[in-house]
Amino acid sequence: MMHSEGKKVYKVLHEMRAAKPLIHNITNVVVTNFTANGLLAAGASPVMANAKEEAADMAAAADALVLNIGTLNQLQVESMLLAGAAANKKGIPVVLDPVGAGATAYRTDTARRLLKEIDISLIRGNAGEIAAVAGLESSTRGVDSGSSQSGTAETAERAYQALKLPVVVTGAVDAITDGKDMYRIHNGHSMMTRVTGSGCLLSSLIGSFLTVTDDVAYGAAAALGYYGVAAEKAGGFASMRGPGTFQVELLNALYHVGDMDIRQQLTLKKEALKGTYE
Amino acid sequence: MMHSEGKKVYKVLHEMRAAKPLIHNITNVVVTNFTANGLLAAGASPVMANAKEEAADMAAAADALVLNIGTLNQLQVESMLLAGAAANKKGIPVVLDPVGAGATAYRTDTARRLLKEIDISLIRGNAGEIAAVAGLESSTRGVDSGSSQSGTAETAERAYQALKLPVVVTGAVDAITDGKDMYRIHNGHSMMTRVTGSGCLLSSLIGSFLTVTDDVAYGAAAALGYYGVAAEKAGGFASMRGPGTFQVELLNALYHVGDMDIRQQLTLKKEALKGTYE
Amino acid sequence: MMHSEGKKVYKVLHEMRAAKPLIHNITNVVVTNFTANGLLAAGASPVMANAKEEAADMAAAADALVLNIGTLNQLQVESMLLAGAAANKKGIPVVLDPVGAGATAYRTDTARRLLKEIDISLIRGNAGEIAAVAGLESSTRGVDSGSSQSGTAETAERAYQALKLPVVVTGAVDAITDGKDMYRIHNGHSMMTRVTGSGCLLSSLIGSFLTVTDDVAYGAAAALGYYGVAAEKAGGFASMRGPGTFQVELLNALYHVGDMDIRQQLTLKKEALKGTYE
Numbered sequence: 001m002m003h004s005e006g007k008k009v010y011k012v013l014h015e016m017r018a019a020k021p022l023i024h025n026i027t028n029v030v031v032t033n034f035t036a037n038g039l040l041a042a043g044a045s046p047v048m049a050n051a052k053e054e055a056a057d058m059a060a061a062a063d064a065l066v067l068n069i070g071t072l073n074q075l076q077v078e079s080m081l082l083a084g085a086a087a088n089k090k091g092i093p094v095v096l097d098p099v100g101a102g103a104t105a106y107r108t109d110t111a112r113r114l115l116k117e118i119d120i121s122l123i124r125g126n127a128g129e130i131a132a133v134a135g136l137e138s139s140t141r142g143v144d145s146g147s148s149q150s151g152t153a154e155t156a157e158r159a160y161q162a163l164k165l166p167v168v169v170t171g172a173v174d175a176i177t178d179g180k181d182m183y184r185i186h187n188g189h190s191m192m193t194r195v196t197g198s199g200c201l202l203s204s205l206i207g208s209f210l211t212v213t214d215d216v217a218y219g220a221a222a223a224l225g226y227y228g229v230a231a232e233k234a235g236g237f238a239s240m241r242g243p244g245t246f247q248v249e250l251l252n253a254l255y256h257v258g259d260m261d262i263r264q265q266l267t268l269k270k271e272a273l274k275g276t277y278e
Numbered sequence: 279m280m281h282s283e284g285k286k287v288y289k290v291l292h293e294m295r296a297a298k299p300l301i302h303n304i305t306n307v308v309v310t311n312f313t314a315n316g317l318l319a320a321g322a323s324p325v326m327a328n329a330k331e332e333a334a335d336m337a338a339a340a341d342a343l344v345l346n347i348g349t350l351n352q353l354q355v356e357s358m359l360l361a362g363a364a365a366n367k368k369g370i371p372v373v374l375d376p377v378g379a380g381a382t383a384y385r386t387d388t389a390r391r392l393l394k395e396i397d398i399s400l401i402r403g404n405a406g407e408i409a410a411v412a413g414l415e416s417s418t419r420g421v422d423s424g425s426s427q428s429g430t431a432e433t434a435e436r437a438y439q440a441l442k443l444p445v446v447v448t449g450a451v452d453a454i455t456d457g458k459d460m461y462r463i464h465n466g467h468s469m470m471t472r473v474t475g476s477g478c479l480l481s482s483l484i485g486s487f488l489t490v491t492d493d494v495a496y497g498a499a500a501a502l503g504y505y506g507v508a509a510e511k512a513g514g515f516a517s518m519r520g521p522g523t524f525q526v527e528l529l530n531a532l533y534h535v536g537d538m539d540i541r542q543q544l545t546l547k548k549e550a551l552k553g554t555y556e
Numbered sequence: 557m558m559h560s561e562g563k564k565v566y567k568v569l570h571e572m573r574a575a576k577p578l579i580h581n582i583t584n585v586v587v588t589n590f591t592a593n594g595l596l597a598a599g600a601s602p603v604m605a606n607a608k609e610e611a612a613d614m615a616a617a618a619d620a621l622v623l624n625i626g627t628l629n630q631l632q633v634e635s636m637l638l639a640g641a642a643a644n645k646k647g648i649p650v651v652l653d654p655v656g657a658g659a660t661a662y663r664t665d666t667a668r669r670l671l672k673e674i675d676i677s678l679i680r681g682n683a684g685e686i687a688a689v690a691g692l693e694s695s696t697r698g699v700d701s702g703s704s705q706s707g708t709a710e711t712a713e714r715a716y717q718a719l720k721l722p723v724v725v726t727g728a729v730d731a732i733t734d735g736k737d738m739y740r741i742h743n744g745h746s747m748m749t750r751v752t753g754s755g756c757l758l759s760s761l762i763g764s765f766l767t768v769t770d771d772v773a774y775g776a777a778a779a780l781g782y783y784g785v786a787a788e789k790a791g792g793f794a795s796m797r798g799p800g801t802f803q804v805e806l807l808n809a810l811y812h813v814g815d816m817d818i819r820q821q822l823t824l825k826k827e828a829l830k831g832t833y834e
Binding site: 383526 | 585603606607610613614617804808809
């Protein structure tokens with residue numbers, strides 16, 4: 001079972017690596033370097049361009065656009081809107097990572113404004129962030145916390161109902177839904193919570209996977225499965241050493257993870273939703 | 279002797295880790311990632327928010343605010359003033375790191391403006407930076423240099439006299455004073471000078487320690503003791519390898535340093551000042 | 557042969573380390589940390605200052621200025637022009653890294669504007685970027701790609717003819733020309749392409765080398781030789797591990813590479829140009 005699912009996930013990874021897609025990231029100043037190195041390690045090609053003078057041109061040259069509101073400012077929001085319009089016009093995937101939504105009104109409002117003005121392909125966050133954007137009851141403290149990890153699937157379902165677009169909620173168990181199917185992924189490593197930008201990098205990796213498949217939810221599930229397997233591999237090397245080593249080994253693992261790793265380690269489950277949201 | 283002092287320092291570290299305080303950093307673009315990862319490794323929760331639209335809201339949600347002028351611009355200064363006012367209103371600690379003060383008039387003037395308009399809990403810098411802010415005779419070249427390392431205690435004393443707030447001067451021997459007591463710390467590792475942002479991270483760690491103690495100077499001394507012991511531990515692993523490995527091992531050590539490490543390695547000395555500054 | 561050339565390259569490195577030059581970088585938000593750590597590992601002293609309020613003051617205090625357009629915005633361009641004027645007035649070297657030129661009109665136009673308004677000592681980029689700035693036929697996709705690696709020397713020659721200033725084109729074989737001599741360097745490691753900012757750091761290292769020699773092309777060739785040897789040393793440790801380890805080991809190697817490493821590994825070739833461009 002796992003082996004055949006792993007084969008499918010690896011196929012998406014393999015196609016992404018072969019395509020070497022150009023991922024335009026408008027992201028926060030904390031994670032730029034780690035995001036770029038993670039995309040390079042995985043086999044994608046990163047570019048960052050924040051200025052309104054070039055945001056649209058860069059998005060038009062890219063294969064996917066990733067918007068991350070982790071260190072927002074007004075100029076960056078303008079660039080996101082310009083880049084989003086160019087990406088929509090070209091028809092490339094646009095991923096939104098609402099970092100810290102719920103922590104301040106500015107972040108929540110900006111995330112909602114981007115969802116309103118841009119055709120977003122998928123939103124990814126922890127349970128607190130997604131709940132805040134979707135207007136569900138919850139709260140975010142800072143940018144790393146979320147609500148209880150057990151409720152990721154429920155949060156994803158309810159957020160889909162409110163937002164009507166594919167949702168990824170990450171936590172101890174990751175949940176992905178597009179209103180038809182629900183994917184749950186048990187891969188990952190606890191040390192991820194000690195590395196800043198591990199969620200931001202995941203959002204960018206999802207962007208890279210969406211360049212090679214039209215099934216948004218499955219593409220995201222494949223990206224999460226790959227990332228979770230890489231984190232486990234990194235954790236095997238690094239858990240006795242600490243988060244410094246883990247960060248290094250995660251980049252190594254993104255580079256090395258292949259067919260066999262995914263077949264052996266992937267724990268991806270798919271189930272149909274009740275269909276009450278369509 | 280050392281063992282009992284180490285026990286007290288560890289107690290502050292332990293309480294900080296249990297509290298997992300949210301540290302709001304308005305800092306420079308060179309060190310954002312390393313600062314966030316260092317805080318996560320130590321057990322605190324970092325957040326960065328620079329925009330004036332949310333700086334006050336984020337500070338009001340945080341447990342401490344750290345202001346770092348390493349890559350200043352006018353928008354960031356406005357955000358620092360807004361965040362500082364919110365932090366003061368809430369009564370949380372505010373740490374100022376005057377990176378590069380003395381190197382340009384803009385940095386020196388801005389550091390002084392922040393001290394004037396915000397109720398700062400503590401200032402930390404190298405001897406050159408602190409001397410520049412306090413108007414003592416000295417000079418700063420770039421952001422990494424300072425005056426002679428031997429004079430950290432003297433600089434700290436004189437800066438306290440001028441600024442009337444707790445001062446940390448870091449160097450080969452670190453010195454901390456609040457006008458009553460002088461703490462000196464001999465821990466640390468020479469490789470620190472080859473890792474950018476090692477001082478900036480320290481300022482943020484001090485912010486995290488100040489969330490669990492009202493004795494500002496002692497809280498800072500505990501943070502410096504912990505950081506110095508972690509640096510020595512990292513140096514033990516990394517000194518034959520180089521600064522790349524040292525940076526990784528410093529994060530590992532911040533994660534792992536515990537009771538026994540501190541008891542065995544801490545070299546913290548406390549003495550009363552002459553009392554002429556009160 | 558190699559041994560005597562290596563001795564000369566090491567002499568420049570040794571003089572740079574002894575001088576510990578202050579390198580003012582106005583650079584992109586992706587590579588700030590890696591650039592600063594790379595300069596520190598090599599033995600130089602980095603500073604970053606982007607604000608127009610202090611850009612000129614910092615350049616006037618520095619030993620070299622490096623301008624990198626990787627995440628341009630209008631405020632940063634203003635600061636670059638102010639810093640460039642101050643650097644020219646003081647007579648220190650100014651290096652331009654036109655990251656992503658050709659990918660958007662804004663980048664190409666800004667690179668050309670900087671070349672017009674500032675007296676640039678040397679430009680460094682991949683073949684696609686240099687061709688775009690010089691108006692040669694080529695194309696850039698994102699910021700990491702370039703045209704065929706074999707044409708670096710030809711691109712360098714043609715760009716020199718168009719721009720009339722020393723040009724470095726990096727690729728599988730690096731090429732440097734000042735219109736009189738052509739240097740080719742075969743050192744380096746394929747893993748460099750998986751670490752973001754490896755080119756940006758090189759541009760800053762060239763800036764540090766130019767502080768101790770008046771022969772711009774030779775100073776750049778020496779910096780590239782040193783960097784390529786360090787990359788090979790890092791690759792020896794890291795190639796089985798991955799790009800995370802490679803990044804760490806590159807910093808270690810920049811710190812440790814010495815006389816013997818360079819004498820044994822350097823593959824620097826010098827030949828006279830035909831002289832038709834003067």
